[in-house]
Amino acid sequence: MRTLELAGVSVPAIGQGTWRMGEVASQRRAEVAALRQGIELGLGLIDTAEMYGEGGAELVVGEAIAGLREQVFLVSKVYPHNASRQGVAAACARSLKRLRTERIDLYLLHWRGQYPLAETVEAFERLREQGKIGRWGVSNFDLDDLQQLHDLGVAGCATNQVLYNPEARGVEFDLLPWQQRQGMPLMAYCPLGQGGQLLRHPALRQVAEAHGVTPAQVALAWLLRQSGVIAIPKAVEPAHLQLNAEAAGLQLSAADLALIDAAYPAPAGKQALQMV
DSSP states (O other), X not given: OOEEEETTEEEESBOEEOTTTTSOGGGXXXXXXXXXXXXXTTOOEEEOOTTGGGGHHHHHHHHHTTTTGGGOEEEEEEOXXXXXXXXXXXXXXXXXXXXXXXXXXEXXXXXXOSSOHHHHHHHHHHHHHTTSEEEEEEESOOHHHHHHHHHTTOOOEEEEEEEOBTTBOXXXXXXXXXXHHHTOOEEEESTTOSTTTGGGOHHHHHHHHHHXXXXXXXXXXHHHTSTTEEEOOOOOSHHHHHHHHHHTTOOXXXXXXXXXXXXXXXXXXXXXXXXX
């Protein structure tokens, strides 16, 4: 598995997302099994959030990582309405309990809200000093948001997690290059798009057929062509987990990339940050 440095730790370039997990009780056993299989395959970065299933996804993750905690780089996120000094501490305590762990490796502000960034950062730093989180970062921040954070004079932001896939390339114009210059990895959520339209596109299917792989593997390899990018696809089916793990070794040619560029052109100018 290809790795890169995130928050001072070597992590896999492809991890596991958990959005929509923990919402249906009958699916819990399969979700837990999937996360455990992913860990065994080297997909040891697991991303979750208090928002996902209103804590349900964290409960699934907590069960899945039992006995495997040392093999997992654990990421969770706090709601913006909980991002005050007191709110961050209380939210983190609830997440730690659901996750059955004493520390979250990387704790993110899910998106900007009503509380000043300085207040949220102060709360994050306090958690870090207490050993309850390893590092902190943000999610759904555009370049101006990151620059405001940078202007506070703090250097602790470890990552920015945003929507990024061939259908959503706006970050390539300014946000991703800035993060690359700063040495700040970008975590790409929804790397396979939504609803399946991306994976049915003739361009991705053509590239996939040429390599004897799936369109989903092409989409993941397309993301990893960029330095400093981590993809966090969600998968529950065992076959999909295996394919995700194998995608890290897929190298796309210049012709492959040109074909995808023709179908999904790179941004020619600034675009509003896309979110889901």
